[in-house]
Amino acid sequence: MSGPNYERVRLNARFPAMLLLQNLTGQARTIPLHWHRSLELDLLTAGSLDVTVAGQTTTLTAPAVLVINTATLHAMTPNTARIQAITLLISYDFIKQALPDYDDLAFDLQGRVATAARLQTCLAQIGEWYRRRPNGYQLLIGEQIDHILYLLTTQAVVPRPIQPTTQCDxxxxxxxxxxxxxxxxxxxxxxxxxxxxxxxxxxxxxxxxxxxxxxxxxxxxxxxxxxxxxxxxxxxxxxxxxxxxxxxxxxxxxxxxxxxxxxxxxxxxxxxxxxxxxx
Incomplete structure (x- = not known):
């Protein structure tokens, strides 16, 4: 649950991504409508959210994993007093280098229960490594990001849908x-x-x-x-x-x-x- 708003992804020099360990209360739990070029993965570890992606709203209750594709408008509204999550924002440019046709692709976890479970494990492991910071944790996180992209591109890739004209002005x-x-x-x-x-x-x-x-x-x-x-x-x-x-x-x-x-x-x-x- 990247904070609001358009492409504010600050990349760590060691990672082709930004990692957020979120423990949110009060107004900070609400993420208003926004989009960014980076690919977003969220592991909700505590709480419940109404998530609106490309105009469609669903309820996400922990534990759950969510993938939000590049340049897709999304917003999140809390249903609980506290929201805890691990958010990974992977650089568009990094993905584009690995997948030259990335602009024509998207990732969809609907009906892919096993893949979602594996991504949940990967994100939880990244969060744990980042909290503990063992020797070489940067290499471990980088390796896990590569594995996440492998899972998505081999098990969850779909053609990118045409964005409706009724999205944001x-x-x-x-x-x-x-x-x-x-x-x-x-x-x-x-x-x-x-x-x-x-x-x-x-x-x-x-x-x-x-x-x-x-x-x-x-x-x-x-x-x-x-x-x-x-x-x-x-x-x-x-x-x-x-x-x-x-x-x-x-x-x-x-x-x-x-x-x-x-x-x-x-x-x-x-x-x-x-x-x-x-x-």
Missing amino acids: YRIQATLTSLDTAYQFPVSMRRYADRYHLTLPYFSRLFHRETGQSFREYLLNLRVEMAQKQLSQTSMKIIDIALANGFGSAQRLIAAFEKLYGLSPTRYRRQERELRPNR
Whole structure:
């Protein structure tokens, strides 16, 4: 359950993928409509979610595994107070190198119970290696990612369906793509409304209709989520993380983080380190 939004996949230099160990409460459990070029695999280990993929909604209850194909709009709404999951986002470019015809393919686990079970085991093992970090764990994870792609391409590959035209409005898609690279800087809704020759009230309504959030809420949540990843993966100071993600001060980041995650950035970082004693 990659955080919202368009292609914000930060790749670890050692892996052709991004790995997220998620333990979410409060508003952070809700993942609004988004897409990315990377292939997403989610192992839900605790909780229940309503998952909307390409306009179709199903309920996912732990333990369960989910595959979300490249450039497919999806959103997730929690049914329980806490959601725990392992999310793996595999680089589009990496897959494209291995599968030159990847743009014409998709992966589908429907009816493939044995394959889903094997993927669940693979993702759980990756999560365990990343938590414990034994010697050579980078090599083990890389090998497991290759195995996951082998399973998908030999046991779950299907022709890529034509995306329905009723998905996300192209202007909002373009706006979200732009925000993904501009969120660190001062941005305004008027800038995007003017770009598409729309009135500000109309663009505001369109944005809310397509994403389920106001422009301001979306941008704030995007900045908080990117800050959360730096809290988890780096030793940067809170003020530096705040400034790197578009907040004018550490206090603004703290207030926004507490509203979304229900705890302070410092406490969140402490809990993350406690979960990874060998880090």
